[in-house]
Amino acid sequence: MSDQPKKLKIDFVSDVSCPWCAIGLKALEQAADRVKNDVQIDLHFQPFELNADMVLEGEDVIEHLQRKYGAPEEQMRKNQQAITERGAGVGFTFNMDKRSRIYNTFDAHRLLHWLDEEGTSEQQTALKHALFSAYFTEGENPSDHAVLLRLVRELGLNEARAKAILESDEYAQDVREREAFYHQHGINSVPAVIINDRHLIQGGQPVEAFEQALRQIAQQAA
Numbered sequence: 001m002s003d004q005p006k007k008l009k010i011d012f013v014s015d016v017s018c019p020w021c022a023i024g025l026k027a028l029e030q031a032a033d034r035v036k037n038d039v040q041i042d043l044h045f046q047p048f049e050l051n052a053d054m055v056l057e058g059e060d061v062i063e064h065l066q067r068k069y070g071a072p073e074e075q076m077r078k079n080q081q082a083i084t085e086r087g088a089g090v091g092f093t094f095n096m097d098k099r100s101r102i103y104n105t106f107d108a109h110r111l112l113h114w115l116d117e118e119g120t121s122e123q124q125t126a127l128k129h130a131l132f133s134a135y136f137t138e139g140e141n142p143s144d145h146a147v148l149l150r151l152v153r154e155l156g157l158n159e160a161r162a163k164a165i166l167e168s169d170e171y172a173q174d175v176r177e178r179e180a181f182y183h184q185h186g187i188n189s190v191p192a193v194i195i196n197d198r199h200l201i202q203g204g205q206p207v208e209a210f211e212q213a214l215r216q217i218a219q220q221a222a
Contacts, residue, residue: 010194012045013047013187016142017102025129027209031213032214041214043121045112046178049109050105054102054103055104058102083096084096086204097139100139101141108148111127111148118161148162
């Protein structure tokens, strides 16, 4: 590798209500830290709704998962325990007892898109982490505008601008177009990590898998 870190563009396609996306993001970031002397990542969060037709009030998580995947409740709870353990392994706290419902995430994606357009990568990343923590750790509703605006305020972002977006249809078409783009290109599950618009890594992979991929792709691009 040269003395200058190789820059890689990463589109992290994910949903706020996807536990493996929270795990995958933490693992990717830890991998990026391991390779930071050789690789610099340009991270962008792209929208994907696991439950685009979710009703406003949300649904019970276990009932929703049973209907969606057909597995018995006992298996669902075992899966959630496994997710909790994987999260702990990368430093993310899942409080599944607090996360009793699953919600629509469209407005959260609109705010993330706002920061991709008008903010910085650091601001977008900070909001993404805040949304994951609000939902999976604190059990809050990521479709609730009061919750979204509080997170914006706590991060020191422009709350008035965020409020104006939420009270309008701004960025709605942009988010739908991006979601359609990824669906049309075969992304049907998340997280999907797309590097330099060419290389696809699917799922909440271990840190080592992301590290190896970043190094290999950076070397190929050098």
